[in-house]
Amino acid sequence: MRASFGPSFAEIVSPPRTRALWVTLASVALGLVASGVVFAVYGVAPIAAYSVLLRETLGDARGQAEVVRKSLPLILIAVGLAFAFRARFFNIGAEGQLLAGAAAASGVALFSDIPAPYTVWAMFLAGFAAGALWAFLPALLKVKLGVNEVITTLMLNFVAVYGIEWLINGPWKGRTVMGFAYSDPFPAWARLPVIPGTRIHWPTLVLGLVAAVALHFVLARTRLGFEVRVLGHNPEAAAYAGIDALRVTLAAALIAGGLAGLAGVGEVGGTHFRLRSPSQISPGFGYTAILAAQLARGQPLAAALAALFLGLIFAAGDVARALLRMPPQVPEMISGLLLLAVVSAEIFIRYQLRFPTVPKGGD
Amino acid sequence: MDVAVDTLNRAFAYSTPLLWAGLGAVYSERAGVVNLGVEGTMILGSLTAFAVAHRTGSLFLAVTAAALTGALVALVHAFISVTLRANQYVAGLAMTSFGLGLSGMLGRAYEGIALARPMQGITVPVLSSLPLVGPSLFRGQAILTHLGLLVAVALWVLLYKTRWGIAVRSVGESPATADAAGIRVARIRYASVIAGGALASIGGAYLSVAYRPSWTEGMTAGMGWIAVAIAIFASWNPLKAVGASLFFGALYYLSFRLQAYVAPELLKLLPYLAVILVLAFSARGRRRLFLGAPEALGEPYYRGAR
Numbered sequence: 001m002r003a004s005f006g007p008s009f010a011e012i013v014s015p016p017r018t019r020a021l022w023v024t025l026a027s028v029a030l031g032l033v034a035s036g037v038v039f040a041v042y043g044v045a046p047i048a049a050y051s052v053l054l055r056e057t058l059g060d061a062r063g064q065a066e067v068v069r070k071s072l073p074l075i076l077i078a079v080g081l082a083f084a085f086r087a088r089f090f091n092i093g094a095e096g097q098l099l100a101g102a103a104a105a106s107g108v109a110l111f112s113d114i115p116a117p118y119t120v121w122a123m124f125l126a127g128f129a130a131g132a133l134w135a136f137l138p139a140l141l142k143v144k145l146g147v148n149e150v151i152t153t154l155m156l157n158f159v160a161v162y163g164i165e166w167l168i169n170g171p172w173k174g175r176t177v178m179g180f181a182y183s184d185p186f187p188a189w190a191r192l193p194v195i196p197g198t199r200i201h202w203p204t205l206v207l208g209l210v211a212a213v214a215l216h217f218v219l220a221r222t223r224l225g226f227e228v229r230v231l232g233h234n235p236e237a238a239a240y241a242g243i244d245a246l247r248v249t250l251a252a253a254l255i256a257g258g259l260a261g262l263a264g265v266g267e268v269g270g271t272h273f274r275l276r277s278p279s280q281i282s283p284g285f286g287y288t289a290i291l292a293a294q295l296a297r298g299q300p301l302a303a304a305l306a307a308l309f310l311g312l313i314f315a316a317g318d319v320a321r322a323l324l325r326m327p328p329q330v331p332e333m334i335s336g337l338l339l340l341a342v343v344s345a346e347i348f349i350r351y352q353l354r355f356p357t358v359p360k361g362g363d
Numbered sequence: 364m365d366v367a368v369d370t371l372n373r374a375f376a377y378s379t380p381l382l383w384a385g386l387g388a389v390y391s392e393r394a395g396v397v398n399l400g401v402e403g404t405m406i407l408g409s410l411t412a413f414a415v416a417h418r419t420g421s422l423f424l425a426v427t428a429a430a431l432t433g434a435l436v437a438l439v440h441a442f443i444s445v446t447l448r449a450n451q452y453v454a455g456l457a458m459t460s461f462g463l464g465l466s467g468m469l470g471r472a473y474e475g476i477a478l479a480r481p482m483q484g485i486t487v488p489v490l491s492s493l494p495l496v497g498p499s500l501f502r503g504q505a506i507l508t509h510l511g512l513l514v515a516v517a518l519w520v521l522l523y524k525t526r527w528g529i530a531v532r533s534v535g536e537s538p539a540t541a542d543a544a545g546i547r548v549a550r551i552r553y554a555s556v557i558a559g560g561a562l563a564s565i566g567g568a569y570l571s572v573a574y575r576p577s578w579t580e581g582m583t584a585g586m587g588w589i590a591v592a593i594a595i596f597a598s599w600n601p602l603k604a605v606g607a608s609l610f611f612g613a614l615y616y617l618s619f620r621l622q623a624y625v626a627p628e629l630l631k632l633l634p635y636l637a638v639i640l641v642l643a644f645s646a647r648g649r650r651r652l653f654l655g656a657p658e659a660l661g662e663p664y665y666r667g668a669r
Contacts, residue, residue: 041469145646146646148642150452151588151591156635158635162629162631287456287460327467329465329468330464330468332463333461336461336463343449344449346450
């Protein structure tokens with residue numbers, strides 16, 4: 001056996017619960033420092049930039065409202081992803097599921113005859129169904145054929161992107177929009193109400209919070225939650241216990257997909273009021289929400305909280321664009337670095353670095 | 364005849380970035396490390412190559428710089444997944460987000476510039492007079508296309524005919540056994556991941572200096588993900604990766620040619636749909652997901668863990 005030089009990892013037998021919190025916070029801080037380095041490379045002074053971004057987002061009521069507005073789709077998606085990850089369904093397709101939900105809601109808003117007070121309800125229902133449908137095939141393929149869901153859910157994102165491009169350039173292209181590629185605007189009764197003085201479409205917020213509490217309850221107290229936890233912890237034990245992997249995986253996938261679909265309804269029904277280019281409907285909410293689910297370690301309530309933090313990053317991205325003239329990819333870059341830092345730090349929760357003691361005189 | 368030559372010609376061109384990146388994925392995954400950062404690595408390669416080619420005019424420097432960038436990005440991935448034993452799937456995804464975001468930011472200065480002297484197609488003497496492959500492959504293709512095919516053969520020889528290849532594959536199958544046999548698991552995983560990153564990045568470079576000699580934000584458009592899928596279809600075999608890349612290359616070409624009859628947006632989603640279909644049809648039972656998958660794929664190795 002070779003002697004090992006340099007530091008090695010030593011397992012901590014029972015790490016205190018607070019250790020996870022401290023390690024995660026430290027890794028987030030590290031990720032923000034690394035993003036600051038990228039700012040500097042780009043030619044923006046990082047400390048000045050961060051202080052502008054913080055002041056314009058958290059500094060006044062208008063900025064805070066924007067943070068909440070940006071977090072609306074993230075809460076719904078992150079809560080669902082946290083649940084799906086617990087069942088070991090690694091859904092990378094929330095972006096596509098969001099877009100599917102947005103398209104379905106637009107279809108209802110533009111072309112259905114559902115009477116006014118029910119239109120919005122129908123939009124949410126259709127959006128949930130479309131998002132769930134988008135997650136259905138990967139879940140089925142995973143359980144029936146063992147096809148890796150990471151790749152299939154991701155591929156369906158592109159299908160959704162080009163599908164919407166087709167709709168807004170083809171059959172759903174608005175008659176009143178001249179040459180632009182988007183649908184006609186939604187009628188007034190297909191628009192979500194907002195909290196006065198803000199752009200927060202509150203029905204989406206309510207749905208997100210209800211989903212967080214409900215899934216927390218499902219995980220902690222119900223048979224499905226128990227099955228999800230067992231399947232996620234040890235698939236073989238789940239099989240011995242007679243847990244139907246297909247049913248549980250499908251449930252987790254459909255719930256996660258459906259919630260992402262609701263997020264899409266919120267975006268078109270509460271912000272854009274029409275179906276438009278996919279990159280405008282979602283600047284990568286579906287991908288960034290993965291970071292929230294990771295930060296929350298599969299806890300739906302914590303995922304909602306983490307989503308609020310990511311809402312801050314997206315709101316800051318808008319400020320960076322408007323005030324610092326930075327490109328729109330800033331939030332994507334920051335969330336990538338944060339996710340890298342968070343996943344890298346994972347090992348420090350259960351292990352600590354041990355430096356070898358060098359015996360004097362050699363061996 | 365002309366249609367066949369035309370189709371094959373464009374299929375070779377489209378398949379080149381997919382092949383380079385697919386080979387990178389094969390190499391890295393053979394050593395047991397999943398790298399879902401291919402898309403981000405590719406696009407950083409595209410940007411690096413374009414920037415260097417634009418500034419220096421040297422295509423050799425451009426491709427070399429891209430390879431170095433890819434190696435550097437992959438080094439980070441190797442550190443996170445081998446040394447820190449993090450979840451490789453999440454780390455790779457994060458790398459893709461970061462790569463797409465960073466390239467979009469830093470590349471803004473290069474948007475809309477055409478490369479003054481892009482990589483030209485070459486004519487290979489003798490071979491270019493062969494039927495079918497002569498006019499389609501050996502006339503008018505950039506040298507990166509030919510090199511990609513050579514690298515595929517070389518990688519096959521490396522993996523199946525050399526001691527190093529045996530070491531790489533055994534680390535991917537059973538790191539504990541390899542470790543017991545005196546093979547340095549971490550060293551081999553680092554080397555494979557880094558080489559894989561360099562290959563993916565060269566695939567990205569082809570896009571920005573040869574295929575479409577310019578820089579556009581997000582120009583890889585999911586090709587990195589198709590490369591990850593190619594490694595699976597190819598059963599992690601470099602030679603089969605050539606066939607798989609050509610298949611997707613042909614599909615891209617087809618979606619371009621059919622634009623007169625079908626809406627272009629619908630055709631653009633064909634390759635992505637095809638990935639799902641091919642994965643579904645090539646799945647062989649649920650236990651060992653795919654035939655030939657490295658046994659320890661995606662699992663970090665702790666000495667003494669079993």
